[in-house]
Amino acid sequence: MHRAIAFTLSACLCQFSRQFAAAQVARVDLSEYRLAATVNLPTFVDEASAIAYNPDTGRLYIIGDEGLGIGEFTRAGAYLGAMTFSGFQDTEGLTYTGNGRFVVAEERLQNLYELSYVRFGSVSRATLPFVSLGPETGNSGIEGIAFEPRTGLFFAVKEKTPQRVLRVIADFGTNSATVIDQFFPASLGLLDLADIAVLSTVPSLVGTADQDNLLIISQESARVVKCTRAGVVLQTLDLAGISATAEGIAIDERGVIFIVDETPRLYIFERACPADFDHNGALNVGDIFAFLIAWFAGNPAANYDGASGVEVGDVFSFLAAWFAGCG
Numbered sequence: 082m083h084r085a086i087a088f089t090l091s092a093c094l095c096q097f098s099r100q101f102a103a104a105q106v107a108r109v110d111l112s113e114y115r116l117a118a119t120v121n122l123p124t125f126v127d128e129a130s131a132i133a134y135n136p137d138t139g140r141l142y143i144i145g146d147e148g149l150g151i152g153e154f155t156r157a158g159a160y161l162g163a164m165t166f167s168g169f170q171d172t173e174g175l176t177y178t179g180n181g182r183f184v185v186a187e188e189r190l191q192n193l194y195e196l197s198y199v200r201f202g203s204v205s206r207a208t209l210p211f212v213s214l215g216p217e218t219g220n221s222g223i224e225g226i227a228f229e230p231r232t233g234l235f236f237a238v239k240e241k242t243p244q245r246v247l248r249v250i251a252d253f254g255t256n257s258a259t260v261i262d263q264f265f266p267a268s269l270g271l272l273d274l275a276d277i278a279v280l281s282t283v284p285s286l287v288g289t290a291d292q293d294n295l296l297i298i299s300q301e302s303a304r305v306v307k308c309t310r311a312g313v314v315l316q317t318l319d320l321a322g323i324s325a326t327a328e329g330i331a332i333d334e335r336g337v338i339f340i341v342d343e344t345p346r347l348y349i350f351e352r353a354c355p356a357d358f359d360h361n362g363a364l365n366v367g368d369i370f371a372f373l374i375a376w377f378a379g380n381p382a383a384n385y386d387g388a389s390g391v392e393v394g395d396v397f398s399f400l401a402a403w404f405a406g407c408g
Contacts, residue, residue: 106336106352107386107398109280109291111307111316113352114338116323120158122345125149129345131175131225131276132329133183141331142183142198143341148172151183153200156333158347164198168206174226174237174276175329184251186237188222191215193235195253212251212258215239225276225298225329231287236263238274238297246274246297246312264312272301275328280307283334289386298330298340305330305340323348356403364406372399 122129122143130146140161141154148169153161166172174186178195185194187206194209214223214237224240239245244266250259266274278296280286294315298305303325305318318338320327326343333339338350356364359371376383376391376399383391386398 106283106285107289109307109336111318114318114350115353116348117351118349120347122347123160125163126152126345128343129341130173130328132331132339132341133175133177134331134333135177136334141339142175144172144175145345146171146173151198162200164200165203173224176226176228178228179230184226184228186223186226188224189219190217191222193226193251210253210256212253212256214247214249214258214260224274227277227279229279229281231281236277236279238277241273244274263310266312268312269297269306269308269314271299273299275300276330278330278332283332283336296330296332298327300326300328356399364403368403
């Protein structure tokens with residue numbers, strides 16, 4: 082068995098350089114996530130209600146529910162500048178759609194507005210193209226939105242009375258939208274729905290079991306759920322003791338999860354080091370042997386790439402993560 086392990090390890094190391102170049106997050110397992118940092122945000126985004134990640138700039142964009150504008154931040158939470166708004170009143174949703182464009186959701190109006198972000202610029206709501214997702218309502222309307230570049234669809238959540246998870250085809254050129262209930266959210270067991278993220282925005286998850294899954298955050302329940310597009314809850318991330326007012330969620334291409342709350346603060350959640358396979362708090366050759374022993378035994382813990390079954394791709398994925406380290 083040891084000879085077989087050594088042979089497999091040698092073969093994997095020979096192919097490492099090719100596999101390492103493509104190594105990225107292979108799954109979003111909420112049980113692996115830990116709070117890595119908490120950042121106090123400037124008052125410009127007071128009562129922070131939504132956060133979006135722009136993969137073209139590698140930066141975060143945050144709005145508060147007072148409609149003052151969009152703040153731009155590094156992924157570590159350093160403030161870089163802002164674009165100011167006029168005419169907005171209850172901005173609760175934000176998502177990036179590409180080419181410097183964002184879509185903002187007004188909760189009570191239940192409208193989505195499209196704009197191009199300009200740092201230190203300004204924009205009036207009255208000048209923007211928009212689509213309606215429903216009639217004007219009270220303080221229980223559209224709380225969060227997410228754009229999926231792969232399909233061109235938007236996903237939105239309505240807070241309560243009733244809760245809704247919506248799939249939206251939006252045409253800002255004609256100010257028209259088709260709105261469909263993706264699923265009925267009673268299955269989520271959440272007191273309210275505050276924001277949504279789609280995992281297919283993480284490029285390395287496309288084609289994996291997580292491709293079509295969603296992250297939905299609830300302020301009143303103080304947790305994040307990962308669910309299917311049919312509303313089946315797969316995992317939860319408990320925010321109790323961390324924040325009682327968390328309202329916005331986003332994820333970057335590394336699988337890092339960003340959450341904002343009304344205080345306002347930014348919370349950065351990262352995976353505990355998945356390559357520390359023997360759980361001794363350090364990366365060393367023991368992790369490789371522990372993984373390979375589990376792999377040869379067909380242990381589900383060795384299903385490292387998240388694909389179906391334990392197979393050779395898991396070895397390549399594990400070695401890439403081990404060499405990349407946990408910094």
